[in-house]
Amino acid sequence: MKFSLRNRIAFYYMMATAIVIAVLFIAIYIVVYKTVYHHLDSDLDAESTEVFNNIVILNDRFIFTNENEWREREHIQFEVNPTFIQAIDTAGSIIRKTPNLFEGSLNFDPSLRTATYFNSSLGGSPTRQLQMPIHNQVGNTLGYLLIAIPLEESALVLNNLQLVLLGSFPVIILILFLVTRSIAGESIRPINEVIATAEKITQENLEERIELPAHKDELYRLASTINGLLERLEEALEREKQFTSDASHELRTPLATIKGTLEVLIRRPRDTEHYENKIRFCINELKRMSDLIDRLLLLARYDSGKLKPQIQTINLSEILETVLARMVELTQAKNLEFQFDDKKKPLVEADPSMLEVILENILSNAIKYSHDGSVVRMKIEENLEETIFSITNQSAGISQEKSAKAFERFYRGDEARTSSVGGFGLGLAIVKKMADLQNFRIRLDSEEGKETRFTLIMPNTAS
Amino acid sequence: MRILVVEDETGIANFLKEGLEEEYFAVDVAHDGNSGLEMALINDYDLLLLDWMVPGISGIEICRQFRKENPTVPIIFLTARDTVQDTVFGLEAGANDFIKKPFEFEELLARIRVQLRSAEGETTLLKLADVEMNLSTHQVFRNSQEIILTPKEFSLLEFLIRNKNKVCTRTRIIEHVWDIHFDTDTSVIDVYINSLRKKLEAAGQKNIIHTMRGVGYIAREKS
Numbered sequence: 001m002k003f004s005l006r007n008r009i010a011f012y013y014m015m016a017t018a019i020v021i022a023v024l025f026i027a028i029y030i031v032v033y034k035t036v037y038h039h040l041d042s043d044l045d046a047e048s049t050e051v052f053n054n055i056v057i058l059n060d061r062f063i064f065t066n067e068n069e070w071r072e073r074e075h076i077q078f079e080v081n082p083t084f085i086q087a088i089d090t091a092g093s094i095i096r097k098t099p100n101l102f103e104g105s106l107n108f109d110p111s112l113r114t115a116t117y118f119n120s121s122l123g124g125s126p127t128r129q130l131q132m133p134i135h136n137q138v139g140n141t142l143g144y145l146l147i148a149i150p151l152e153e154s155a156l157v158l159n160n161l162q163l164v165l166l167g168s169f170p171v172i173i174l175i176l177f178l179v180t181r182s183i184a185g186e187s188i189r190p191i192n193e194v195i196a197t198a199e200k201i202t203q204e205n206l207e208e209r210i211e212l213p214a215h216k217d218e219l220y221r222l223a224s225t226i227n228g229l230l231e232r233l234e235e236a237l238e239r240e241k242q243f244t245s246d247a248s249h250e251l252r253t254p255l256a257t258i259k260g261t262l263e264v265l266i267r268r269p270r271d272t273e274h275y276e277n278k279i280r281f282c283i284n285e286l287k288r289m290s291d292l293i294d295r296l297l298l299l300a301r302y303d304s305g306k307l308k309p310q311i312q313t314i315n316l317s318e319i320l321e322t323v324l325a326r327m328v329e330l331t332q333a334k335n336l337e338f339q340f341d342d343k344k345k346p347l348v349e350a351d352p353s354m355l356e357v358i359l360e361n362i363l364s365n366a367i368k369y370s371h372d373g374s375v376v377r378m379k380i381e382e383n384l385e386e387t388i389f390s391i392t393n394q395s396a397g398i399s400q401e402k403s404a405k406a407f408e409r410f411y412r413g414d415e416a417r418t419s420s421v422g423g424f425g426l427g428l429a430i431v432k433k434m435a436d437l438q439n440f441r442i443r444l445d446s447e448e449g450k451e452t453r454f455t456l457i458m459p460n461t462a463s
Numbered sequence: 464m465r466i467l468v469v470e471d472e473t474g475i476a477n478f479l480k481e482g483l484e485e486e487y488f489a490v491d492v493a494h495d496g497n498s499g500l501e502m503a504l505i506n507d508y509d510l511l512l513l514d515w516m517v518p519g520i521s522g523i524e525i526c527r528q529f530r531k532e533n534p535t536v537p538i539i540f541l542t543a544r545d546t547v548q549d550t551v552f553g554l555e556a557g558a559n560d561f562i563k564k565p566f567e568f569e570e571l572l573a574r575i576r577v578q579l580r581s582a583e584g585e586t587t588l589l590k591l592a593d594v595e596m597n598l599s600t601h602q603v604f605r606n607s608q609e610i611i612l613t614p615k616e617f618s619l620l621e622f623l624i625r626n627k628n629k630v631c632t633r634t635r636i637i638e639h640v641w642d643i644h645f646d647t648d649t650s651v652i653d654v655y656i657n658s659l660r661k662k663l664e665a666a667g668q669k670n671i672i673h674t675m676r677g678v679g680y681i682a683r684e685k686s
Contacts, residue, residue: 248543249516249543252543252564252565253472253474253475253543253564254474255564255565256472256475256543256564256565256566257472257474257475257478258474259565259566259567260475260478260479260482260565260566260568261474261477261478263478263482263567263568263569264478264481264482264485264568267482267485267568268485281474285474
């Protein structure tokens with residue numbers, strides 16, 4: 001069974017209220033019932049007191065003294081508020097009874113030895129009856145006094161009350177259900193609006209937002225949470241778009257260069273040297289393109305999660321030396337001096353090939369942006385949990401705002417964009433991706449016009 | 464005709480300069496937005512070729528600022544961006560045409576010629592009296608007789624005929640026929656004019672390039 005939220009709220013509310021109302025109704029009925037019978041019983045009590053006042057009890061019998069008492073209207077007539085009185089001896093034979101009993105007699109229950117109130121009947125009509133033993137001075141029972149009054153009206157009152165309560169109960173519950181249902185519907189209407197708006201939002205109009213309710217309640221939080229989610233989605237999609245657009249730009253540029261160069265080249269005959277130059281140029285451009293494609297594929301593979309880091313314990317210094325050896329030419333070309341504080345042989349938890357790519361990118365960046373003939377300082381520090389590798393170079397540096405962007409794909413500083421430095425702006429993006437996969441932290445601190453420090457923080461081998 | 468190319472990719476800038484110069488255009492190259500805008504505003508170009516994404520101020524911004532100063536000089540965008548919004552954005556900024564990278568060089572040439580078409584609406588043919596110039600084959604005919612010109616002579620004649628019946632000052636001629644690397648010694652124009660006249664009048668025809676003393680030159684039929 002599938003209930004809508006509003007029906008469910010209404011149902012639960014109705015159930016709870018039904019129980020409360022049922023308890024209340026039962027209490028009302030009991031109170032009224034008790035009151036009615038208490039009233040009847042005290043009437044019987046009063047009557048019995050009156051009768052006893054007119055009884056003289058001897059040793060072995062009793063005598064009614066006031067004959068007038070038996071002729072009171074309530075004892076003669078039958079129609080309006082009659083009171084029936086009957087006296088019997090211990091054997092059950094009638095000694096005296098009021099005239100309104102005519103041929104009938106009140107029921108006697110010999111098992112009741114003390115004064116008892118009980119429901120009985122007289123000629124088919126319900127009565128309330130008091131049965132009282134009559135004792136002499138020493139306590140022997142001489143006979144019984146039976147007093148009865150009709151119960152019909154009281155029973156009717158109780159019956160009506162029962163009818164009203166039982167009848168009104170389902171009506172009240174039904175009304176309650178309907179009212180609650182409509183209130184619940186009204187109060188969850190904003191949710192339906194949220195649903196309607198959310199349903200309309202697709203990739204094309206992701207900039208749309210759900211209107212926030214006026215009150216800062218749960219719905220407000222729901223709407224603003226969804227808006228926050230949309231915000232993040234939009235940003236992710238925007239980054240994706242930007243990436244695709246950047247990637248296509250980066251691929252088209254070398255293509256356009258090669259195509260244009262060859263088209264101009266073929267327009268007229270040229271000498272061999274000219275041809276050779278242009279072909280060599282085109283080969284270089286193609287190499288640049290295939291480098292870019294390799295990097296894009298690498299990123300795509302890590303993004304899709306197909307490539308997972310193979311974490312093992314490795315020696316950071318060893319990998320660093322391998323990478324440095326590969327950079328000798330670049331270093332010499334810029335006449336850079338490397339200072340390496342390498343006393344320890346720190347072990348880190350990392351994927352060796354990824355760590356190599358990371359270090360290669362960081363080092364080649366440091367070399368690329370360093371001033372000619374400057375010093376590049378590398379340092380390895382260790383604390384209990386982490387190994388911290390940092391590399392500081394003298395360079396133009398970048399502003400804080402730009403250093404935050406440096407890890408974005410295809411981001412390049414202005415210097416890099418003028419092509420004197422080259423690169424695609426993917427190096428640090430790859431570093432970031434690989435660092436994330438291995439739970440490394442990276443930092444880029446730069447003092448504009450002075451130096452730039454790149455820090456890689458790696459978890460230590462768990463000992 | 465002088466063209467400014469604003470393009471940060473040296474590879475593309477190089478072949479553009481080379482290819483266009485072979486088509487007798489004078490070509491200047493700027494590698495970033497700021498110098499591009501500066502050059503566009505200082506020099507007198509017949510056409511701007513702008514890359515959208517260049518370091519410094521963007522191609523679109525150059526376009527916008529240049530248009531404020533100069534509403535007529537045609538601007539063609541070279542761009543890898545190809546969404547409709549980009550195109551609309553560029554056209555609204557005042558661009559005349561878009562060419563998507565990678566493009567055919569021949570197409571670029573054709574589009575440049577469309578933007579530079581003559582007052583008669585011709586894109587490859589220029590005429591003055593009995594002199595006919597074919598801009599795509601670089602041939603010049605007088606009375607159907609071909610006259611062989613050097614590239615600079617051709618460019619000079621092209622500029623004069625494009626501006627026929629209008630006085631062309633020496634400065635304007637220098638600005639539109641030579642590129643930025645030429646020093647501003649205008650006397651070299653006289654040398655080229657003389658040799659042009661000689662070639663055009665070799666069969667004893669009328670002179671069509673007239674000297675306006677102290678001002679410059681004018682190409683017209685009547686003397």
